[in-house]
Amino acid sequence: MVKLPLCIAVITAAFTIPLMAAAADEDALLKQAQEIFQPLPKDMATAEFPITRERVELGRSLFFDPRLTIDANMSCSSCHQPAFYGTDALPKPTGVRQRPHPRHVPTNLNAGTSFVIHWRGDRTNLEDQVFQALTSPITSGQPDEKAVIDRLTRIPGYAPLFKAAFPDEPQPMTLRNIAKAVGAYERTLVTPSPFDAYLAGNHEALPAAARTGLEKFINTGCVACHNGVGVGSGMYQKFGVVEDYWKATGSDPIDKGRFDVTKDPGDLHVFRVASLRNVAMTRPYFHDGSVATLPEAVKVMARVQLGVTLNDADTRDIVAFLERLTGELPANFATAPVLPPGAVAPVK
Amino acid sequence: MVKLPLCIAVITAAFTIPLMAAAADEDALLKQAQEIFQPLPKDMATAEFPITRERVELGRSLFFDPRLTIDANMSCSSCHQPAFYGTDALPKPTGVRQRPHPRHVPTNLNAGTSFVIHWRGDRTNLEDQVFQALTSPITSGQPDEKAVIDRLTRIPGYAPLFKAAFPDEPQPMTLRNIAKAVGAYERTLVTPSPFDAYLAGNHEALPAAARTGLEKFINTGCVACHNGVGVGSGMYQKFGVVEDYWKATGSDPIDKGRFDVTKDPGDLHVFRVASLRNVAMTRPYFHDGSVATLPEAVKVMARVQLGVTLNDADTRDIVAFLERLTGELPANFATAPVLPPGAVAPVK
Numbered sequence: 041m042v043k044l045p046l047c048i049a050v051i052t053a054a055f056t057i058p059l060m061a062a063a064a065d066e067d068a069l070l071k072q073a074q075e076i077f078q079p080l081p082k083d084m085a086t087a088e089f090p091i092t093r094e095r096v097e098l099g100r101s102l103f104f105d106p107r108l109t110i111d112a113n114m115s116c117s118s119c120h121q122p123a124f125y126g127t128d129a130l131p132k133p134t135g136v137r138q139r140p141h142p143r144h145v146p147t148n149l150n151a152g153t154s155f156v157i158h159w160r161g162d163r164t165n166l167e168d169q170v171f172q173a174l175t176s177p178i179t180s181g182q183p184d185e186k187a188v189i190d191r192l193t194r195i196p197g198y199a200p201l202f203k204a205a206f207p208d209e210p211q212p213m214t215l216r217n218i219a220k221a222v223g224a225y226e227r228t229l230v231t232p233s234p235f236d237a238y239l240a241g242n243h244e245a246l247p248a249a250a251r252t253g254l255e256k257f258i259n260t261g262c263v264a265c266h267n268g269v270g271v272g273s274g275m276y277q278k279f280g281v282v283e284d285y286w287k288a289t290g291s292d293p294i295d296k297g298r299f300d301v302t303k304d305p306g307d308l309h310v311f312r313v314a315s316l317r318n319v320a321m322t323r324p325y326f327h328d329g330s331v332a333t334l335p336e337a338v339k340v341m342a343r344v345q346l347g348v349t350l351n352d353a354d355t356r357d358i359v360a361f362l363e364r365l366t367g368e369l370p371a372n373f374a375t376a377p378v379l380p381p382g383a384v385a386p387v388k
Numbered sequence: 389m390v391k392l393p394l395c396i397a398v399i400t401a402a403f404t405i406p407l408m409a410a411a412a413d414e415d416a417l418l419k420q421a422q423e424i425f426q427p428l429p430k431d432m433a434t435a436e437f438p439i440t441r442e443r444v445e446l447g448r449s450l451f452f453d454p455r456l457t458i459d460a461n462m463s464c465s466s467c468h469q470p471a472f473y474g475t476d477a478l479p480k481p482t483g484v485r486q487r488p489h490p491r492h493v494p495t496n497l498n499a500g501t502s503f504v505i506h507w508r509g510d511r512t513n514l515e516d517q518v519f520q521a522l523t524s525p526i527t528s529g530q531p532d533e534k535a536v537i538d539r540l541t542r543i544p545g546y547a548p549l550f551k552a553a554f555p556d557e558p559q560p561m562t563l564r565n566i567a568k569a570v571g572a573y574e575r576t577l578v579t580p581s582p583f584d585a586y587l588a589g590n591h592e593a594l595p596a597a598a599r600t601g602l603e604k605f606i607n608t609g610c611v612a613c614h615n616g617v618g619v620g621s622g623m624y625q626k627f628g629v630v631e632d633y634w635k636a637t638g639s640d641p642i643d644k645g646r647f648d649v650t651k652d653p654g655d656l657h658v659f660r661v662a663s664l665r666n667v668a669m670t671r672p673y674f675h676d677g678s679v680a681t682l683p684e685a686v687k688v689m690a691r692v693q694l695g696v697t698l699n700d701a702d703t704r705d706i707v708a709f710l711e712r713l714t715g716e717l718p719a720n721f722a723t724a725p726v727l728p729p730g731a732v733a734p735v736k
Binding site for chain 2: 105107113118123125128129131133137321324329332369375377378
């Protein structure tokens with residue numbers, strides 16, 4: 041795992057005075073971190089999914105609007121709450137009409153950097169997630185596209201927003217375009233953190249304990265999966281590499297993970313690796329919210345993934361690092377938009 | 389209903405040139421409006437319910453926090469949504485565990501100016517409303533004070549907020565103090581509107597159509613009930629003075645209103661007069677959300693309360709006036725606070 045530039049730095053440090061050695065170690069740590077992680081981009085637009093001001097405005101309204109779902113009382117923001125950094129503080133959320141969701145809410149912040157969406161990777165990207173959610177029996181309860189679009193047509197303020205967002209289309213009010221608009225909005229939701237400032241070269245952006253924690257995070261082996269721009273969310277991995285995960289988490293029921301999607305025995309208990317950005321703000325943890333606190337979650341991961349028993353001091357340092365992955369809430373997420381007024385039909 | 393200063397203005401106007409007469413009419417209208425209505429205060433603190441920075445900060449967090457309710461998935465802001473000006477765009481909301489609320493959500497904006505709280509006046513003030521809601525089977529589902537406080541004690545960030553808000557109390561974490569804190573927060577939620585600027589003497593704050601609408605609003609008799617600082621919310625009134633209300637609204641079931649609280653036959657179909665501040669942003673209308681649009685609601689009121697059939701032009705003018713009762717959303721309401729992290733126990 042040790043890369044050449046680090047070796048050179050270490051060798052150089054060995055021939056200098058101790059204070060210089062410490063500084064050289066710090067430089068080596070930064071350099072190593074820069075090889076493993078990348079800072080967040082300004083936004084998460086792609087060639088396929090561009091961001092325009094009009095799409096973001098429409099998408100932001102739709103994200104906060106409960107009138108699209110069957111009883112007109114749940115929106116994307118019901119589970120992805122700004123107050124909890126895009127999660128809901130529950131082990132597993134309850135969907136429409138008291139229907140239980142099977143897994144914990146992953147945050148939608150920075151989610152455009154994720155290689156697939158959802159714990160089992162059964163959504164290819166943000167737009168696919170929104171599209172499927174719009175007629176999901178748990179998330180929406182709406183039977184089909186017509187039912188969702190019927191709601192929107194009863195709110196006069198939406199037609200001009202769709203027209204502005206998709207000016208070349210004669211009938212822009214479609215599920216595909218709702219997905220594109222909400223996706224465009226979500227692709228603006230990035231949360232640059234002190235760790236990004238550190239990656240840009242500012243050592244002081246991380247306090248000493250956090251830098252120690254970063255070093256332990258690297259040397260313990262966490263970075264085998266938690267790397268890249270998302271500090272995770274770049275690959276699949278089995279949960280429980282060296283020990284069955286539920287023995288450490290107390291999970292009940294036991295989730296077969298991606299196996300239930302692919303039926304491939306190699307995917308048994310395999311999940312998308314979670315991004316650790318804003319992890320200190322998004323309790324509880326894991327696909328079933330079975331672990332309540334971050335120190336406990338760090339210990340569980342070291343144990344079941346790496347066969348390492350972390351002591352309290354090491355755990356504290358790693359947590360001090362993870363806490364520096366918390367960024368500011370984007371203003372266009374923290375602040376709710378004023379929605380176009382309009383009562384949809386009374387729900388009987 | 390015509391007051392002396394208006395008579396003088398009208399007489400004066402009759403002896404001047406037409407342009408002057410128009411100006412004099414405008415002055416008379418403003419003067420009359422200033423006698424009927426009052427502008428919003430800066431906040432709604434009282435001697436009994438003072439506002440402190442610490443109480444507002446605590447109260448704002450509690451207002452947005454779903455972890456106090458039985459399944460930890462509904463907060464005050466679930467019904468009083470910023471995106472809908474403190475309402476939820478539904479005829480009647482659904483409470484915890486799919487339990488139906490009996491009446492439409494009244495906005496919490498400016499609610500500290502209301503003489504009583506709720507449609508039937510069965511809450512004496514904001515603090516009483518919060519206190520009762522915390523263990524209401526529909527709103528909260530929590531059985532008692534202990535259950536609510538247990539939740540808060542599992543979220544480490546709350547203890548210091550309670551200590552700061554109620555520094556003289558050894559055990560500040562109580563339902564009474566939750567009510568005081570949320571009440572203090574809500575007492576900051578005022579929405580000064582163009583109409584307030586008009587009442588302060590700026591004619592131009594209301595466009596011509598809105599001033600015409602104001603005149604019609606006065607002369608039709610709406611101001612008999614919709615007056616004062618709230619443009620309503622200062623008294624009780626029977627809904628359906630000249631005609632049974634449900635014949636105009638199609639309401640089903642028929643609500644006996646305050647009669648069910650007092651058992652006084654004089655209270656049959658009596659409700660608190662709604663404030664019309666922000667009324668254009670809070671569809672649908674009436675205690676059961678039975679009417680979807682503002683023009684329709686204005687016509688229903690003229691018909692069943694005053695025996696007047698308003699034509700479309702008069703209705704349009706009155707609506708143009710009512711639309712100028714919309715104020716800016718307070719920043720501390722539009723923007724969700726970041727809540728103290730903490731997972732409460734998994735809900736089984």
